[in-house]
Structures are given as C-alpha cells and as structure tokens.
Amino acid sequence: MLPATLFTSVHRSIVSSRVRSIVPSVAPAIFSCRYITHNAVLLKAKKKHSNHHEIVEEAPEVVNPKQVLKEIEDRFKLTLQEHQKKINEIKLGKSNPKIFDSLKVSIAKDLQPFPSVAQTTSKGRNLLVTVFDPSLVKYVVSSILSSGLNLNPEVDPKNPQLLKVPLTAPTAETKKETLKALKNNLEHYRHSITNKHSLASIRAHYLKEFKGNKEDSIKKLVNEIEKVHKDYSNSIHEQFKKVEKTL
Structure with missing residues (x-):
C-alpha cells in the first residue's frame, strides 16, 4: 500500500492535468456569455448599430x-x-399721454425714467404734465425740450408743479x-x-x-x-x- 502523502500527491497531479485539458474548451464559452445581460422585451424596442452601441427608438410624434x-x-x-x-x-401722435414715457430725466448726474418723476394726461389740444416733486420741474422741462419732439412745456402760473404742453393742429x-x-x-x-x-x-x-x-x-x-x-x-x-x- 502507498503512503498517504504519496497518494495525495499523485491524486493532485491527475486532477490538475485534467483541469488544464478542460479549461481551453470551456473558457471561450464562459467569456462569450459575459455580454448577454439585456432583457428580451427591451431588445425589441432597440436598434443596433455597427459599433455595438444600442439606442432606444423614439416613438413617432403624434400631431393633433x-x-x-x-x-x-x-x-x-x-x-x-x-x-x-x-x-x-x-x-394719437403727439397727443398720446405716453409720449414722454421713454424719456430720461437728468437729475444730479443721474438719469431717472420720466414716469417715475412725472405723470402725463391729455386735455383738449394740450398735454398736462404733473411733476411729483416741485424741485424737479426744471429737470422735467429740460428733458422735454431736449427730446426732439418739438414741444414746449409751460409752467402753470397757478400750479408750479403742473406743466402745460400745447399741441399744434394736424397738418x-x-x-x-x-x-x-x-x-x-x-x-x-x-x-x-x-x-x-x-x-x-x-x-x-x-x-x-x-x-x-x-x-x-x-x-x-x-x-x-x-x-x-x-x-x-x-x-x-x-x-x-x-x-x-x-x-
């Protein structure tokens, strides 16, 4: 009878040689399965490309x-x-009460939107400009005169915060x-x-x-x-x- 250690060594040698003979034929099959991870249902909704990337096809847009x-x-x-x-x-032309809305009023080297300084209304053949602060009247007058609209504001003698802007008749x-x-x-x-x-x-x-x-x-x-x-x-x-x- 062979000693136990000798028997174990021989057995290991036989098993090792069998494994080496089996691995070459089994390995390709194992490696070839590593990409099979897609659900079969999803594959029906996908389109393959030559570079092996896959994208989901978009459903056609329905037009109502x-x-x-x-x-x-x-x-x-x-x-x-x-x-x-x-x-x-x-x-409305020049009789439009919003005619001055786009103007800027220069006050102490600062430009203020016209509507934040005064309010304009229309009455007959005149525009009436009410200046909120009486100290700013001269700046509002200057803004209108330099606007290029060819309009001349006049301070109402009874109300120093009110400017009357006469309008010429249409020609x-x-x-x-x-x-x-x-x-x-x-x-x-x-x-x-x-x-x-x-x-x-x-x-x-x-x-x-x-x-x-x-x-x-x-x-x-x-x-x-x-x-x-x-x-x-x-x-x-x-x-x-x-x-x-x-x-």
Whole structure:
C-alpha cells in the first residue's frame, strides 16, 4: 500500500492535468456569455448599430391638427391685438399721454425714467404734465425740450408743479407722416421676418415643423394653416384700411 502523502500527491497531479485539458474548451464559452445581460422585451424596442452601441427608438410624434390650428389662431389673434394697439398710439401722435414715457430725466448726474418723476394726461389740444416733486420741474422741462419732439412745456402760473404742453393742429404734412408710420406698422406685424410675432413669422415657424412630411393628414393640415394665415392677413389689412379712412 502507498503512503498517504504519496497518494495525495499523485491524486493532485491527475486532477490538475485534467483541469488544464478542460479549461481551453470551456473558457471561450464562459467569456462569450459575459455580454448577454439585456432583457428580451427591451431588445425589441432597440436598434443596433455597427459599433455595438444600442439606442432606444423614439416613438413617432403624434400631431393633433385641431390643437395645432388652435395654437396658430391664438397667436394670430394676439398679433392683431398688438397691431391695433400700436395703431391707436400712432394715430394719437403727439397727443398720446405716453409720449414722454421713454424719456430720461437728468437729475444730479443721474438719469431717472420720466414716469417715475412725472405723470402725463391729455386735455383738449394740450398735454398736462404733473411733476411729483416741485424741485424737479426744471429737470422735467429740460428733458422735454431736449427730446426732439418739438414741444414746449409751460409752467402753470397757478400750479408750479403742473406743466402745460400745447399741441399744434394736424397738418397735411403730419397726416402724411402718420400714414407712413401706419404702413410701416402694418408691414411689421404682417410680413416682417425679424418680428417673431408677425403673421409671416408665425406661419413660417409651424410650416417648418412639417417640411418634407408626405403624410396626407399633414398635407391637409398645411393647407388649413395657409387658409387661416390668409384670413388673418386680410383681417390685419382691414385694420389698417379702417384707420386710414379717418386721417
């Protein structure tokens, strides 16, 4: 009988040689399985690329024609409202109480917004400017005189905080200037590409989204957008024609 230590040594040698003969054939199979970690259901929603990266495919965007048209009409309506608001301001011309709102009043080397120093109202053929602080009247007068508006404020003898600004009657020349301003305003809100709120800009924004789409439903939607744009383009022109007749 072999000693126990000799038997153990021989046994280990036999086992070791068998393991070495098995490993080469088993190892490739083990290593080839290390990337199999994806769920089968998820793989159906993925798209493979040649560089072994995988991305989830995005579901096609569903377009709701009614919602799109409502959004466009809402924006067109706001454009017409802004156009009409500007028409009213232009028509008032120098009689607009907001005419001084953009001016700055120079006080002790500091510039103050005109509305923070005085309030302007309209009465007949005059603008009435109420200065909040009587010590600032001279600065307000200076601001109006240097504005380039060709207006001459006069201090009310009964109220040193009140300025009266006489307005000249409209002339053929001023009417011509007003008409020109109204035409420019119409173009700004109707056709201008630089104005993101113009009818043309809004139309272009939405049509760009559907460019190249050949689906029948999208083609129909594009035709509807064009129709709505034409309707509002006519409406904004009517706003202009209406005020033109009053000049």
